[in-house]
Amino acid sequence: MNIPVRIQRHILFLSLISAAMVLSVHASELDTPNSFTSGTPAVAAEVNENFTAAEEAINDNDSRLTTVETTLTDVLSRLETLESKSPALTVDTYFATDLVFLLANGSLTIPAGVDGNQSEPGSAGTGREWHALPGLTAVSFTVEDDGTLILLQAEGEAYYPYWSSFAGMEAGILVNGEGPAPGAQEGLTIVTDDTTSAGRDKWHILHPVELDAGEHTFSVVVRVPYSGNEGDGSIGLDGRSTGDHPGKIKATVFTIH
Structure with missing residues (x-):
């Protein structure tokens, strides 16, 4: 089945919106395993665990950003290709x-x-x-x-x-x-x-x-x-x-x- 160019453009445009929503809705949240009380000495191992959790959340979000950017670049490229092929x-x-x-x-x-x-x-x-x-x-x-x-x-x-x-x-x-x-x-x-x-x-x-x-x-x-x-x-x-x-x-x- 051949999908008209006009419809293909609409589908790809919706893909752009979906990709942006994925980034905003599914970004990783920072969930630290340990909490600290003021005036209580911190345990080095617990501090390290919190830093590790923060690092993993940051790295995960960075990976998601890279995926979304790649998707957006691909969709924009497809839109440009379709536009160049659109009949007048x-x-x-x-x-x-x-x-x-x-x-x-x-x-x-x-x-x-x-x-x-x-x-x-x-x-x-x-x-x-x-x-x-x-x-x-x-x-x-x-x-x-x-x-x-x-x-x-x-x-x-x-x-x-x-x-x-x-x-x-x-x-x-x-x-x-x-x-x-x-x-x-x-x-x-x-x-x-x-x-x-x-x-x-x-x-x-x-x-x-x-x-x-x-x-x-x-x-x-x-x-x-x-x-x-x-x-x-x-x-x-x-x-x-x-x-x-x-x-x-x-x-x-x-x-x-």
Whole structure:
């Protein structure tokens, strides 16, 4: 079992406290075997016994001090080692920019005259091809070292404004224009009935990937699923950010250094 570095640091810190408590609680007490009364001559042998008892108590405490100091030095060394090995985490978040519609025939449409949209209106593609969402198309990020672990996260919400109907779609993540890899895509199915005028569903994808140093890109993509499950109408994907409200479609890059 691998214990997280954060927990290891806490354990070692508690060890420091415990070591200090051992010294204060378990220090040897001086217990002299003989007592003397004022005005009564002391016997040399008894005096020597008392000195011997004092010497033993002092030596025992000195040994305990040495043990505690050694323990503290070792724990501090371990803490320094763990600190040097503690991974640093960088988090960068990106948002889609437009309200778009994914049609049953597979095309992606950016409507005209929509407040807040940042892309030119238009329509592209049919069939099962992947469409990158505006704002999350070939987003560039830099990796500093070879073998860096990257965690890509994509989140979004789709809505379907129809009565007694259904629609299906898939969302995924491309890395450097390739994919989606297994585990980097998710399917959604939205079903409405005669009492519900609209339905919603969300996707949440987490995709770990190891990348070498250099410039890399990712894209968040969507498409209609296999033939026969396209649905009856268009699915709305609203990536606009308005005022203080960030959009509902975003991607996050977690870099573990």
